[in-house]
Amino acid sequence: MADKLRIAIAAGGTAGHINPALALAEELRDRGHEVTFYGRPSKLEGTLVPAAGFDLVPVEVTGFDRSRPWTALTSLYRVWSAKRALGKLFRAQGAPDVACGFGAYVEVPLLGWCKDAHVPYLLHEQNSVPGLANKMMAAHAERVCISVPAAREVFARADKPELVVLTGNPVRRSVIAGSRGAGREALDIPADATLLLVFGGSLGARTLNEGMAALKERLLAVDGLYVVQSTGKGGYDAAAEALALTEDQARRWRLLPYIDNMGDVLASADLVLSRAGASSIAEIAALGVPSVLVPYPFATADHQTTNARYLTDAGAAVLFTDEEVSGEAFAEKLLTLVTDAQERGAMRERARGLAQDRAAVKLADELEAVARA
Template sequence: MDERHLEVAIAAGGTAGHINPALALAEELRDRGHHVTFFGQTSKLEGRLVPEAGFELVPVVVSGFDRSRPWTLASSLARMRHAQSQIKGRFAEKGAPDVAVGFGAYVEMPLLNACHRAGVPYLLHEQNSVPGLANKALAPHAEAVCISVPAAREVFERAKRPARSVVLTGNPVRRSVSSASREAGRAAFDVEPDETLLLVFGGSLGAAHINEGVCRLKRELLSREGLVVVHSTGADGFDETVSALALTPDEQLRWRVMPYISNMGEALAAADLVLSRAGASSIAEIAALAVPSLLVPYPHATADHQTTNARFLTDAGAAELVPDDKIDEPVFSETLLGLVDDAARRERMRAAARGLAQTSASVALADQVEAAVRRS
């Protein structure tokens, strides 16, 4: 442990896949006596999750460059320069941090560029198997690039200007997830010990096609005695899903629909089976709690990285994968209902998942943060 009390700046935003690993690191750093400040957009998910976790969020306004709309480049660069100027002013007023960490997405760029110009070391964390543009652009000047899965190493090591150090730390999982118990989870969602719980979610932004596919299986799923469905639709898909399901009061007791699950740790701990996308954060949390899963990767993810993410679980026998374009075909319903009906198969998958948990990732990443300061 570093004996100094460090000032650590973290940039993470946009989706829970970026924010939750950053919060997991922040919790570990706070426990070590360091002070953490976040930089992000108050209008995005971090505007709620970061203050709820007890950390300060410094507002940053940026916008990504849409390559299909070249005219957005000018406004993106203007916002980036303005944000960087504001951060530079904050450093002058309050002092620069000792170290910074970026978790991908454009929101990290003004902070880390300002740190580089101020001589402040920074690290990157890449959650996905296929690195994003921001992390690839910032990697050459990073003290270390910390990756979640081995598949990401090649990109950073073979770049024209390779990263100085690429370290496999895993993807941090928040303690509220990793420490959750089945008993507490079942109590939180009012599920009896002998009931089978199917947890459906599409990540923090939802998944319309998964919602549609599950809705079509309403009759078959509710025909399974003792099955309870907890269904997180995403905010945008909530009203449409409620309308499509048209649940009676009795059916609502067994099929709980909500826009977002804030206590995901308890939900996963309570679950017997998960149906979800394959975002990096979801994969890490499913692995940490060793939950059998059916994964439907988001088909429009950059370089199809969610399919690569999913292989972390499927290659170990801990999950099944059905492509998004197969949701409307029999293979989707057959796979999902087959897993619901086969408790022994689910238990084999759970046993396989237990060997994949990344419960030490927060510690490993915090060690890298402290090491970067010692080297600087």
């Protein structure tokens, strides 16, 4: 086995930053390396990181509000203070051999210290439209690893062609290891049924919920079709009222506020209808599930549409806008896909061809290479 490395990871704020970082950390831990996270205990990383069995070193920073420029002063002071505290910690306990930032503002003091101390670091960008923190820290990164090709042009440098590497977006093993059989058993859905899975991310999607209600009778008329619809916790009551499922209909249409065992449920699906957040795209691709994608129309710089192109350009998904969900073209395509196993099979093979399930391995390889260069 390769020599053991001390690896620092900065990720925080949202599951979209933290879960890919945890997927990388799982791969690195299996390779025998020591992994430590740096983040804000009061945020989501304060729950997810310790639950996954990794240490979290507190780093207290805040972003700034562009509409209130004076908040930049407080933000800069906290970055400076956090960077100084990290320097003191590393002098006492030993410095990392390499670091990796996942785009949240909490990475700035760690990677700033690495730059000054000549410790190599990588960045990972989950979205097609990179965030401010990664753009700030890219100048001194040894590698910028991207999830989709559309992010390349933001970071590409003629003097350093090896800088940008397409690794994909790491997906946690609990998702990749999802079992079709376990998912079907948990949902009490027959093994030979066709399963349409609908979800809009952790907060749900009102447009998808309303579109499904409008198509209820046509979907339930398809023999052997089951629907699992995750509404988001805030949308469950409205979706239940709109669907008004009878007891008999509810046997084939499972309405849930949230899905905990996403790996098994996604593995059990024959077709997915979803928003196009970076994590959703990564998980759908990793498990090779054919998909119909409806990007959130108010995402920054319309990045969900660009995210979706990763799958649609490969022929693994079809894309509709939010406005099109109420139209006949959307209805006809969704009904065609739930009845056409051959077309779904071709889409599944194209999704698998993206090798998204190996993203954590590729990112870990890049990190080891940089550390030992």
